[in-house]
Amino acid sequence: MSLIYKLTEIIDDCRTEYQQLKEEIAEGYIRTFKIEEVYGESSLAEKNILAWGDNLEWMKYLCFENQVYGKVKLIYADPPFFSKADYKMQVKIHSKGAEGTVKVKQTVYTDTWNEGIEAYLRMICIRLLVMRDLLTEDGCIFMHLDWHVVHYVKILMDEIFGMDNFVNEIVWNYKSGGTSSRHFARKHDTLLFYGKSSQYYFQAQKEKSYNRGFKPYRFKGVEEFQDETGWYTLVNMKDVWQMDMVGRTSSERTGYATQKPELLLERILKSCTKAGDLCADFFGGSGTLAATADKMGRNWITCDIGKSAAAGIKKRVLQKKASFIVLRESFNAESMSDVQVQIKKQDEKYSAELKSYHLKEEYINTFGEKERELIHKLIHTDSLSLIDYWSIDFNFDGKIHKPQCVMIREKESLEKYTEGISATGMIQACSTDVFGNVLYKTFKYAME
Structure with a gap:
């Protein structure tokens, strides 16, 4: 027909x-x-x-x-x-x-x-x-x-x-x-x-x-x-x-x-x-x-x-x-990445600093041979170059990410450090890499 x-x-x-x-x-x-x-x-x-x-x-x-x-x-x-x-x-x-x-x-x-x-x-x-x-x-x-x-x-x-x-x-x-x-x-x-x-x-x-x-x-x-x-x-x-x-x-x-x-x-x-x-x-x-x-x-x-x-x-x-x-x-999707964020408390403030980034091998294998070699090299030499933007919610409520600080890459430049005051004792980092992978990491601290 x-x-x-x-x-x-x-x-x-x-x-x-x-x-x-x-x-x-x-x-x-x-x-x-x-x-x-x-x-x-x-x-x-x-x-x-x-x-x-x-x-x-x-x-x-x-x-x-x-x-x-x-x-x-x-x-x-x-x-x-x-x-x-x-x-x-x-x-x-x-x-x-x-x-x-x-x-x-x-x-x-x-x-x-x-x-x-x-x-x-x-x-x-x-x-x-x-x-x-x-x-x-x-x-x-x-x-x-x-x-x-x-x-x-x-x-x-x-x-x-x-x-x-x-x-x-x-x-x-x-x-x-x-x-x-x-x-x-x-x-x-x-x-x-x-x-x-x-x-x-x-x-x-x-x-x-x-x-x-x-x-x-x-x-x-x-x-x-x-x-x-x-x-x-x-x-x-x-x-x-x-x-x-x-x-x-x-x-x-x-x-x-x-x-x-x-x-x-x-x-x-x-x-x-x-x-x-x-x-x-x-x-x-x-x-x-x-x-x-x-x-x-x-x-x-x-x-x-x-x-x-x-x-x-x-x-x-x-x-x-x-x-x-x-x-x-809502769907169950395994995270393809991991990010290391260092949280420190200094007096009344908390600081957050990006330290390193990693992509899982199963995700890297979705690329061609040349791309895989390049990504592996970047992970070992400059892993944070794979981060496109990230944000920090110093007052995370346990449900929704409402960041006070958003850092967006401008070519080689990406601010890797920020600080703020936490009233909840919960801090959440959200990172997005250059391929669109999103990762949330939550940190809990006892309130004094």
Whole structure:
């Protein structure tokens, strides 16, 4: 049977699955996510959430909690593109030793889909059904894809959101990638823009439209402007957007393979949200939605199942001094690392100092031969070069890590010492290495 005939079956099956999911939630959904970390002011942190885990389970959790059900103003979805490829990121390790700055490739996610395009479309379809219910009545969704499957996903979205609620097919045109001698260069992605209803919020943005010959028209009632290029008018923005990808030397570059530029998200947020609105990205990736939303005064929810993605998002928003909470899906995962932290008491203060770091052999063996040799050498010569950032909670309550001190690496520089006052007698250190491995260590002291 051809795929076009399978689409009806996919939609019907996913609707049935979604009804079962809603019944499961109504009967008392068991929590699979728990709060592990809080950064910044607690009252502000509650408005921004980073979740590490499966995005469908996370959306089920949000529906069960009922705090954001029907309250998300904008969803930006940037799922895998069905590209049949594995995506790696270059992890930069800055060592003060003889190694200097080295790079290690790490797989961040796979987009291979051994069961074929039908399995991919089922994955997208069930999630779209849940996303629709999370949106406000005047909310909207942007689905970011490319030539591989955007035409099939539009059919799914027409069924789920309604053809009448389709707003725009936006073409993001860029310079990078896509060259071949067998076809025209593939230089664009496609964003499908739908409202939940006809009442979706939208504020048209303006762009320059240069006059012919760059000369003034002097039409009556038409306001004209001039810049170094020539004369222009301001018109409503078109649905073809020309902007560059994140360049190798860009200050916002994280190293994540499919990172999207903040300018792209700024344009979407300006058009479809206001300050204080709640935005969500359930395929968090490099964290561009969270970073941009925080910068623009929007509240945000983001999620990713990959540990390197979740760790990268956390670092990115920490660098922006954001207040947020971190939730993690409950699963039994053995720690792949160990960190030595020396805690000392001096008068009324405690000090914490990083001493060494170690990765388990079974984890190191997941890398290639050259990478394994490099990691072994770094562990023996400069093990702390593997730490990307760490934090200390001097007043750990036994449940949630609420650090007073956060130390983030800047190339070769990482502050390894900090101090503070403990009112609880419990101190917890949380370290995150360059590969996304997170480790908590708790120290208990008798209070005098």
